[in-house]
Amino acid sequence: MRHLINFKNWAPQEIKSMINEGIKIKKEPLKYELALKQKTLAMIFQKTSTRTRVSFETAMTQLGGHAIYMDWMTTQFKLADIADEVKYLSRNVDCIMARLKKNADLTRMASASRVPVINGCDDRYHPCQAIADLMTVKEHKGPLNGLKLVYVGVHNNVCNSLIEACTMIGMRITAVTPIIHKPAEDKDLLHKAEKTGLYHATLNVGEAVKDADAVYTDTWVDMELFFDPRFKQEKQERIEKMMPYQLNRDLLGESNAIIMHDMPIHRGYEIAADMIDHPNSVIFDQAENRMHSEKAILLQLLE
Numbered sequence: 001m002r003h004l005i006n007f008k009n010w011a012p013q014e015i016k017s018m019i020n021e022g023i024k025i026k027k028e029p030l031k032y033e034l035a036l037k038q039k040t041l042a043m044i045f046q047k048t049s050t051r052t053r054v055s056f057e058t059a060m061t062q063l064g065g066h067a068i069y070m071d072w073m074t075t076q077f078k079l080a081d082i083a084d085e086v087k088y089l090s091r092n093v094d095c096i097m098a099r100l101k102k103n104a105d106l107t108r109m110a111s112a113s114r115v116p117v118i119n120g121c122d123d124r125y126h127p128c129q130a131i132a133d134l135m136t137v138k139e140h141k142g143p144l145n146g147l148k149l150v151y152v153g154v155h156n157n158v159c160n161s162l163i164e165a166c167t168m169i170g171m172r173i174t175a176v177t178p179i180i181h182k183p184a185e186d187k188d189l190l191h192k193a194e195k196t197g198l199y200h201a202t203l204n205v206g207e208a209v210k211d212a213d214a215v216y217t218d219t220w221v222d223m224e225l226f227f228d229p230r231f232k233q234e235k236q237e238r239i240e241k242m243m244p245y246q247l248n249r250d251l252l253g254e255s256n257a258i259i260m261h262d263m264p265i266h267r268g269y270e271i272a273a274d275m276i277d278h279p280n281s282v283i284f285d286q287a288e289n290r291m292h293s294e295k296a297i298l299l300q301l302l303e
């Protein structure tokens with residue numbers, strides 16, 4: 001059974017294929033209108049979402065299938081064993097996409113499932129986002145091999161999946177991450193990335209973005225912690241430490257790099273407001289591409 005939890009069991013060619021298929025499907029969506037006829041995707045959310053929910057649900061509709069939205073708190077997932085619930089669920093649906101708080105729960109879910117499980121973002125990885133991101137880079141900058149992406153922000157799930165995907169397909173990636181979000185720490189992933197010679201880490205953000213083809217940032221505080229009173233002090237400390245790393249005109253004034261953010265955006269924090277609508281910004285293309293690339297992911301797993 002094939003799942004998409006991260007890219008560990010995926011081949012570089014398969015990642016490239018999902019990126020290229022996303023571009024192809026975007027150009028000729030009607031060609032795929034019956035590709036998943038009679039197929040059903042269950043979408044389970046333990047955390048909030050705009051793009052992941054909309055993109056997967058719309059993707060299923062446009063592929064001729066159906067998607068069921070399941071809020072963790074209003075289903076029996078809240079009170080039962082995750083494996084039992086998934087053993088049942090995977091007898092009635094063809095695929096499961098889950099956004100869970102913990103990667104360990106997602107792994108349990110995948111082990112119990114009869115159908116493919118897709119990671120819709122957990123505390124360690126966000127592989128669907130990385131496919132949409134690289135599709136967007138390719139649309140704007142051409143063949144990905146040798147291009148340089150600079151990630152500036154807190155080292156989190158998005159950063160992990162970008163490092164993993166970029167280094168597997170021959171892209172260079174530099175991480176400027178003064179803070180590591182502990183749950184996202186994956187030493188094996190970084191060790192593997194370092195061995196490719198394509199991954200570098202630095203705190204010299206000015207130097208890092210000089211020759212970048214893409215500069216990327218993300219929220220400094222994960223969605224589940226944003227309004228958590230227990231995280232209030234840590235949130236304030238992060239803002240103070242991260243402010244010198246904000247994407248703004250001072251940092252990117254001379255750069256031709258495309259400006260990327262996976263959204264939701266916290267204007268005036270990780271990115272200055274005028275960078276969001278800057279001519280080099282591809283942020284809304286990136287968000288739109290979630291849907292086209294989700295189609296490619298679903299077809300890869302279900303066809």
Ligand code: CP
Nearest residue numbers: 049050051052262263
């Ligand atoms: N980037 C992303 O996953 O968006 P949502 O949190 O809105 O799904």
